[in-house]
Ligand SMILES: NC(=O)C1=CN([C@@H]2O[C@H](COP(=O)(O)OP(=O)(O)OC[C@H]3O[C@@H](n4cnc5c(N)ncnc54)[C@H](OP(=O)(O)O)[C@@H]3O)[C@@H](O)[C@H]2O)C=CC1
């Protein structure tokens with residue numbers, strides 16, 4: 104049984120914890136570390152998992168150590184856990200921007216380090232994780248990380264140079280989608296729909312469209328054209344989105360996200 108320690112059980116750490124349990128992982132194979140007593144009690148009673156105060160004792164003995172603290176806390180945490188790592192333990196960072204080389208520099212020589220950028224749909228088994236190996240991680244270590252993240256969704260291995268770009272698309276991407284969902288719901292309410300109805304319509308439209316895109320493998324342009332009847336309603340709406348430069352706004356937002364990720368690492 105692979106044992107996993109999650110250091111920093113905040114938003115993302117809790118999602119991975121709950122996602123692994125949902126995927127059938129044994130509570131005994133998981134341990135978390137959280138600083139606040141109330142948070143430790145909350146997590147332990149919600150998940151039946153051991154939650155330690157100390158990152159050192161949570162990391163000690165684990166096969167996989169997941170670093171789920173904020174990027175600017177991560178590098179200070181690694182020297183603390185370094186003396187407690189089990190031989191062969193893999194350190195997996197979830198932190199935006201922090202490079203495997205930066206982490207390796209804070210850990211004993213030869214420690215296998217893997218960088219993962221997950222996303223929040225992992226909570227429901229629909230996550231998207233992008234994974235890059237550090238210089239000491241073997242193919243077997245990489246396979247362990249892939250199989251861990253596949254328990255909570257889809258996982259792909261990418262060159263580390265693409266991690267900041269991937270963060271701009273899949274890591275932060277759910278926030279853009281929820282932003283669109285909020286906009287559609289508010290638009291529906293403005294047009295007179297009850298909020299519950301607007302919410303159902305927006306949610307199912309996002310879900311159905313993503314499922315269609317995935318299931319058919321068709322290009323989104325073709326799928327969009329199929330919605331757009333000549334002289335009809337969709338063309339009228341899309342003209343407004345183009346006039347407001349929505350595509351350009353998404354590109355600029357992704358660039359800002361990528362740059363912030365690089366800055367967090369720098
Ligand atoms: N949220 C997301 O969608 C994604 C986040 N990530 C990455 O995940 C990481 C966490 O982000 P997120 O979950 O959003 O942030 P949160 O602030 O929700 O979580 C960070 C957690 O780490 C805890 N923490 C910090 N230092 C320690 C310590 N020494 N011992 C124990 N716990 C500690 C914090 O505890 P306390 O509450 O006491 O401060 C907090 O609960 C980041 O590096 C981020 O880049 C990656 C992909 C997606």
Ligand SMILES: O=C(O)[C@@H]1CCC=N1
Pocket residue numbers: 199270274275
């Ligand atoms: O906002 C953030 O910094 C984190 C990383 C990717 C998603 N959330």
